[in-house]
Ligand SMILES: Nc1ncnc2c1ncn2[C@@H]1O[C@H](COP(=O)(O)OP(=O)(O)OP(=O)(O)O)[C@@H](O)[C@H]1O
């Protein structure tokens with residue numbers, strides 16, 4: 286691993302609890318890692334510790350197998366060969382683009398410096414812009430200059446903290462793809478922080494979901510969505526609800542009884558004995574619920590949100606349980622209408638109903654099959670349904 290965090294705690298002086306707790310992660314050379322999570326969960330703190338700007342209280346940070354941070358030991362930021370891009374991208378307003386980008390290249394001769402500046406400006410799509418001043422550039426162009434400035438000294442690792450948050454949404458999306466291409470072309474290893482899931486998915490090879498200082502899952506986008514390790518991740522990524530379910534074995538097949546009907550032949554399903562009485566919670570994503578006029582199960586539309594090609598409907602079954610469904614937007618039903626639905630679930634994500642810890646390995650029963658029994662943070666059914674319902678707004 287190029288960057289490794291082992292059991293990392295970071296606690297600010299005067300604070301009762303660490304801002305970052307027990308974080309483990311590894312980033313390979315050339316990979317782009319992204320951290321997402323709600324405000325105050327510790328993303329910037331973690332990034333600053335990697336940069337050497339914040340001391341760690343427990344655990345270690347390693348760069349290329351060399352310990353650069355441990356309790357009582359912080360290698361200074363200057364010797365870590367790390368480039369940083371922050372939210373406000375802080376270009377020097379009185380310097381033209383060429384001097385901004387060449388700022389960290391004082392050790393090079395003038396000719397070498399000019400060559401490197403031209404190279405990185407070309408890389409970020411701003412060839413020939415070196416005589417322009419920051420105020421003559423758009424927000425997106427300024428952001429690319431900031432990226433060029435960080436890349437110019439060829440840092441071993443690039444850290445980016447919400448680099449697009451000042452930009453409007455269209456530009457953000459375009460720039461996110463561009464930045465991924467630029468980082469890959471520069472063969473850079475990078476760790477980026479964002480609030481925005483789509484941005485994380487567009488840029489990251491590996492994505493970490495943080496909450497309250499803890500890293501809940503460090504994984505690729507597919508696994509975060511399809512195999513969330515905790516209820517928090519299931520809740521934070523995508524739309525869905527947790528519903529109570531009972532697992533039973535019938536003639537060698539596992540049946541999953543849910544409020545929307547029986548699910549059979551679902552992949553990654555734990556054995557019923559993984560849960561007391563086979564009782565657990567199942568994650569039903571909005572794309573697991575299919576609108577079908579002929580289906581015997583009906584649900585009332587209680588909320589709908591237009592998403593372009595589809596609606597995100599929040600539905601209530603006669604039993605009172607809530608579900609979400611993505612429905613093509615030409616099916617424009619009214620609020621209060623009852624529509625037919627069925628579940629189309631190819632693999633099942635189960636959570637222990639009342640597990641006090643959020644580490645799934647700690648609460649897997651011995652007979653649970655690997656990967657199928659994610660244990661959540663112990664939310665009660667009703668509150669978790671309400672919580673997830675809110676994410677649809
Ligand atoms: N210098 C500091 N001194 C004391 N506490 C701090 C300091 N900086 C941050 N904190 C606290 O540490 C926690 C994590 O803050 P941090 O800035 O890392 O969050 P974040 O995930 O980057 O949030 P945001 O998405 O809002 O930028 C918060 O509770 C914050 O109040």
Ligand SMILES: [Mg+2]
Nearest residue numbers: 328329330446
């Ligand atoms: Mg932050």
